[in-house]
Amino acid sequence: MDSSVIVPTWTPGSSPEHSSQNHQPEAAENDNLEIESMVSGRVGSYNEAPSFRIETEPGDGVFLTWADLWVTVSKGRKGSRAILQGLTGYAEPGKMLAIMGPSGCGKSTLLDTLAGRLLSSRIHQTGEILVNGRKETLAFGTSAYVTQDDALVTTLTVREAVFYSAQLQLPDSMSISEKKERAEMTIREMGLQDSMDTRIGGWSSKGLSGGQKRRVSICIELLTWPKLLFLDEPTSGLDSAASYHVMNRIVKLARQHRRTVIASIHQPSSEVFELFHNLYLLSSGKTVYFGPVSMAEMLFATNGLPCPPLKNPSDHYLKTINKDFDEDIEQGIGTNNTEEIINTLVKSYKSSEIWKEVQHNVLKISQQKGGPLERKGSQASFITQSIVLTKRSFINMHRDLGYYVLRFVMYCALCLCIGTIFHDVGFSYDSIQARGSMLSFVSSFLTFMAIGGFPSFVEDMKIFGRERLNGHYGVGAFVIGNTISSIPYLFLISLIPGALAYYLVGLQKNFGRFVYFVLLLFSSMTVVESIMMTVASIVPNYLMGIITGAGIQGIMLLNGGFFRLPNDLPDPVWRYPVYYIAFHTYTNQGFYKNEYEGLSFTNDRAGGPPTISGNEVLRSFWQVDMGYSKWVDLAILVSMVVIYRLMFWGIIISVEKVKPILKYYMAVSPKQSSMILENPTPISSQQQMV
Numbered sequence: 001m002d003s004s005v006i007v008p009t010w011t012p013g014s015s016p017e018h019s020s021q022n023h024q025p026e027a028a029e030n031d032n033l034e035i036e037s038m039v040s041g042r043v044g045s046y047n048e049a050p051s052f053r054i055e056t057e058p059g060d061g062v063f064l065t066w067a068d069l070w071v072t073v074s075k076g077r078k079g080s081r082a083i084l085q086g087l088t089g090y091a092e093p094g095k096m097l098a099i100m101g102p103s104g105c106g107k108s109t110l111l112d113t114l115a116g117r118l119l120s121s122r123i124h125q126t127g128e129i130l131v132n133g134r135k136e137t138l139a140f141g142t143s144a145y146v147t148q149d150d151a152l153v154t155t156l157t158v159r160e161a162v163f164y165s166a167q168l169q170l171p172d173s174m175s176i177s178e179k180k181e182r183a184e185m186t187i188r189e190m191g192l193q194d195s196m197d198t199r200i201g202g203w204s205s206k207g208l209s210g211g212q213k214r215r216v217s218i219c220i221e222l223l224t225w226p227k228l229l230f231l232d233e234p235t236s237g238l239d240s241a242a243s244y245h246v247m248n249r250i251v252k253l254a255r256q257h258r259r260t261v262i263a264s265i266h267q268p269s270s271e272v273f274e275l276f277h278n279l280y281l282l283s284s285g286k287t288v289y290f291g292p293v294s295m296a297e298m299l300f301a302t303n304g305l306p307c308p309p310l311k312n313p314s315d316h317y318l319k320t321i322n323k324d325f326d327e328d329i330e331q332g333i334g335t336n337n338t339e340e341i342i343n344t345l346v347k348s349y350k351s352s353e354i355w356k357e358v359q360h361n362v363l364k365i366s367q368q369k370g371g372p373l374e375r376k377g378s379q380a381s382f383i384t385q386s387i388v389l390t391k392r393s394f395i396n397m398h399r400d401l402g403y404y405v406l407r408f409v410m411y412c413a414l415c416l417c418i419g420t421i422f423h424d425v426g427f428s429y430d431s432i433q434a435r436g437s438m439l440s441f442v443s444s445f446l447t448f449m450a451i452g453g454f455p456s457f458v459e460d461m462k463i464f465g466r467e468r469l470n471g472h473y474g475v476g477a478f479v480i481g482n483t484i485s486s487i488p489y490l491f492l493i494s495l496i497p498g499a500l501a502y503y504l505v506g507l508q509k510n511f512g513r514f515v516y517f518v519l520l521l522f523s524s525m526t527v528v529e530s531i532m533m534t535v536a537s538i539v540p541n542y543l544m545g546i547i548t549g550a551g552i553q554g555i556m557l558l559n560g561g562f563f564r565l566p567n568d569l570p571d572p573v574w575r576y577p578v579y580y581i582a583f584h585t586y587t588n589q590g591f592y593k594n595e596y597e598g599l600s601f602t603n604d605r606a607g608g609p610p611t612i613s614g615n616e617v618l619r620s621f622w623q624v625d626m627g628y629s630k631w632v633d634l635a636i637l638v639s640m641v642v643i644y645r646l647m648f649w650g651i652i653i654s655v656e657k658v659k660p661i662l663k664y665y666m667a668v669s670p671k672q673s674s675m676i677l678e679n680p681t682p683i684s685s686q687q688q689m690v
């Protein structure tokens with residue numbers, strides 16, 4: 001089934017000092033055996049390297065090519081800095097490409113660029129990236145990407161996390177037991193069988209170790225056997241044995257299912273290094289080497305830098321091209337000439353036969369026009385996704401103390417305070433103001449406290465961001481899952497603390513009015529959560545999100561008709577439109593109508609009428625609009641919940657659509673940037689060379 005085969009055309013001669021036989025990729029034994037036998041008795045000249053021309057056949061594998069890829073980051077007035085400088089290469093089905101280089105050399109940036117995930121507006125990208133010879137947007141489900149940071153639902157056990165993910169990603173045609181089996185098999189393959197029922201753990205409780213979390217992240221993306229898999233440092237935090245087993249499993253998956261795998265990796269052991277098929281060696285964004293792992297040694301050997309016997313070749317390569325520690329700190333002078341060595345290697349590679357072969361292969365793959373890449377994700381139906389996300393979110397909200405549990409305790413405490421401060425408020429003239437203050441406190445501060453769940457929601461947003469980009473589900477399913485799962489909790493924290501306040505204060509003893517009180521409190525809290533959801537779609541950082549959300553609510557609160565009566569608000573801006581946009585307006589009016597209608601207050605002061613009706617208080621004291629019923633206020637609040645959640649959905653979708661267009665128009669030629677690679681070779685001329 002493997003359609004890409006290496007065709008060695010090299011004529012053997014004398015061998016360089018150190019053969020690569022010791023570190024021949026084990027997983028590539030079939031593909032590379034022929035090369036291996038040639039290389040083990042090879043000539044000393046790097047420029048007479050064996051050919052590794054690939055043959056592309058139509059199939060369901062993914063060929064990824066990139067040519068003259070530049071990524072620059074804008075530094076404002078100081079110009080720009082090139083992070084990747086004219087990179088060219090390819091990745092083939094059934095093989096693993098390892099991207100290696102010193103820290104900060106651009107490995108993650110290369111992965112992000114290839115995966116279509118360069119999201120910063122300060123970053124500009126040029127060059128050509130083709131998927132099966134076609135220009136294609138890779139994000140949102142056409143590929144899987146395991147990023148460096150593990151964004152996982154920390155309250156779930158390993159088994160739950162992977163099983164929920166399996167239900168979200170695997171097709172509805174698979175039975176629940178088959179999905180369970182796939183999930184557990186993948187967990188075992190990652191060596192996590194002993195931790196299956198351990199919670200992942202986060203800030204509140206220690207659960208898995210860093211390396212175990214890494215493996216859970218990999219598990220989740222391996223479930224669907226994605227056609228194109230990007231892994232950013234998959235072995236970080238793993239011991240050498242675990243690293244080997246994890247990488248071996250991934251290489252096997254690539255070989256068995258003809259998957260294309262690209263992984264950035266820091267310090268592979270010799271055993272892990274042997275698993276790779278191709279190697280991309282980067283230094284400061286420049287290509288030091290790209291080609292079969294087995295031929296990298298020739299580059300170093302030909303330039304007088306052979307790998308010493310018994311030394312791990314990857315250690316040798318990385319040490320040779322790391323210039324971060326050249327300076328002798330004590331003496332304050334440079335001790336090595338690594339920069340020179342890197343430049344020599346870069347030049348040597350660019351003048352080698354291997355580079356020509358690479359260009360030939362890139363051109364050949366580019367010309368092979370395959371079909372469009374199918375979305376790997378969204379295989380479960382929208383309804384399944386919504387149900388699974390609702391269940392997962394419900395469990396998470398129950399187990400995450402920060403979501404509702406702490407708030408419930410605080411609400412009970414606050415409502416006890418309200419109940420004792422305004423206890424048995426009575427029906428005197430003074431109680432008119434006291435009732436209004438108590439109800440306004442409930443409508444303002446209690447709803448404001450709904451902001452307390454924002455940090456937990458931001459954590460959910462991180463997970464949503466990762467899963468969304470990997471195509472596990474859509475924005476609609478997330479909104480539905482979050483909305484439905486929060487309803488029981490919000491209802492509970494409206495009901496119990498609400499009852500404490502309502503009955504201790506002695507508001508109208510009528511069950512219908514109590515039910516309305518609870519429903520209005522519940523709707524107002526849901527509005528605040530929806531506003532915060534919208535804020536989170538614009539401001540990704542939780543500290544900034546809380547400040548922005550609190551600011552918005554502060555403005556609404558001021559104009560909600562309590563601190564300044566509606567007729568006293570200045571017309572421009574504050575009365576029109578803020579008073580009508582602020583949800584506090586409808587919460588206050590709903591509470592007031594619910595409480596004052598049907599009451600009458602006795603005048604215990606000198607002067608004035610002996611009694612005053614509740615309706616009169618509403619009209620003249622609180623300036624409430626009596627043209628519509630309290631149920632309309634409730635309906636407006638419910639509509640606000642829908643509007644704000646639709647806004648969240650709309651913003652996420654628009655950002656996804658608009659950002660790539662903006663990036664396209666904002667892209668500048670890297671040649672305009674202040675830092676340009678010496679003699680960059682444009683792809684057009686590369687193609688002419690081939």
Ligand SMILES: Nc1ncnc2c1ncn2[C@@H]1O[C@H](COP(=O)(O)OP(=O)(O)OP(=O)(O)O)[C@@H](O)[C@H]1O
Nearest residue numbers: 073083102103104105106107108109110120122123
């Ligand atoms: N959005 C950005 N804005 C500014 N600089 C950036 C941005 N992204 C990457 N860089 C810079 O580009 C360089 C390469 O970063 P990158 O994360 O790709 O390195 P890396 O090789 O993956 O490093 P490590 O191995 O330590 O993870 C770094 O110097 C980094 O500061």
